[in-house]
Amino acid sequence: MTDLVSDFDFTLPPQNIADHPARPRDSARLLDVPVDGPFRDRHVRDLPGRLRAGDILVANDTAVIPAQLSAMRGDAKIGITLDRILPDGTWHVLARNARRLHPGDTLTFGASHVTARVIARGEGGDVTLRFSADGAAFDQFLHDVGHLALPPYIARPDGPTDADRRDYSTIFAQHRGAVAAPTAGLHFTPGLLAGLDAAGVIRQTLTLHVGAGTFLPMRSDQISAHRMHAERGTISPHAAARINAARAAGGRIVAVGTTSLRLLESATDENGIVHPFHGETSIFIRPGYRFRAVDMLLTNFHLPRSTLFMLVCAFGGYHRMKAAYAHAIASGYRFYSYGDACLLHRTEGDLP
Structure with a gap:
């Protein structure tokens, strides 16, 4: 085989x-x-x-869920894709520019009051985050700032459309x-x-x-x-x-x-x-x-x-x-x- x-x-x-x-x-x-x-x-x-x-x-x-997020750590832009929620309420995510992240860092998301703290960074782009909101407040946060993580072969230069949603x-x-x-x-x-x-x-x-x-x-x-x-x-x-x-x-x-x-x-x-x-x-x-x-x-x-x-x-x-x-x-x-x-x-x- x-x-x-x-x-x-x-x-x-x-x-x-x-x-x-x-x-x-x-x-x-x-x-x-x-x-x-x-x-x-x-x-x-x-x-x-x-x-x-x-x-x-x-x-x-x-x-x-709208799992694609754009975050900032200071002046560094970090692309985040949510992967799965873990039993302790933290999130495993995949991050672009993950090498710039370290445990204890705080991420912000535009004008949103919700933040995320870096708990751990693994190999590649694997990162564990704890968000400052959960439940209905977290759902609203994703609705406000998140985007669909469409597969890369679906060409959407301007991002997902209303039809995609x-x-x-x-x-x-x-x-x-x-x-x-x-x-x-x-x-x-x-x-x-x-x-x-x-x-x-x-x-x-x-x-x-x-x-x-x-x-x-x-x-x-x-x-x-x-x-x-x-x-x-x-x-x-x-x-x-x-x-x-x-x-x-x-x-x-x-x-x-x-x-x-x-x-x-x-x-x-x-x-x-x-x-x-x-x-x-x-x-x-x-x-x-x-x-x-x-x-x-x-x-x-x-x-x-x-x-x-x-x-x-x-x-x-x-x-x-x-x-x-x-x-x-x-x-x-x-x-x-x-x-x-x-x-x-x-x-x-x-x-x-």
Whole structure:
């Protein structure tokens, strides 16, 4: 099995990168990738016909916060991207110009009365901050001074637009805390949910707050050298019981997005039982991983040389996914956060 990041590279023409979503959202294209046989070009609105009564669709109900902040330490400008809140109420953040920060420094944010104190500085841009506000006051602070942390491939020279603030949120969004949207969920509409209900598909949500680490490239040429950033997640006892009951009755677990899949796999034991979960996960899924929970995956198309492309290669088969991505590129599918989707069936054992 390969340990080379380069084995997960591919060439994507710039015109295949989406900078706006499909409208309506469920009109996005859907590449149906069965275990074997030809690929099928469909649309996301066709999803109810691809699932069976009794299957359980599991989506991430995290909500995106305006996590991009511009701070000052004296005369030095410091770019801050919130990553995740820690159990003691401090925040792990990624900071540009982090080398200028030292424990005890105070950061200010324009005219806001809210400040942040530097608690610790780790390797690279990892910094721990304690803000002078929390709860509703902190939410208001983010509303007043924060901006969406859109992925760098979505070109917004003047910053996120009002349309982005609507588009970069899923129909499932309920619990605030994500830096980035769980983008497979962006395709769902009330009409699509009604179609799934009519088809007898069970729906359940969990929460994984997507962190700033999702934007970071792999810095090593060796897969084994990469360390995932931790992300906070919750699966309630009720959710775990519903998922287990659906599987016991013969239903398939269908994850909406890699975030849902990663949390499900983090919470599932070797016997395939999903347990309640509340904490952090830094699970890194790559070819050779044995899946315990998820049977099908609805996901967008991911960046070359990324941990997410490695995940889909682990799930759908390395050679199968390389072929699927080549088909998608040649067929004009739109890639990344605002792009199209693919529907994958678990195909283990196909290694690089």
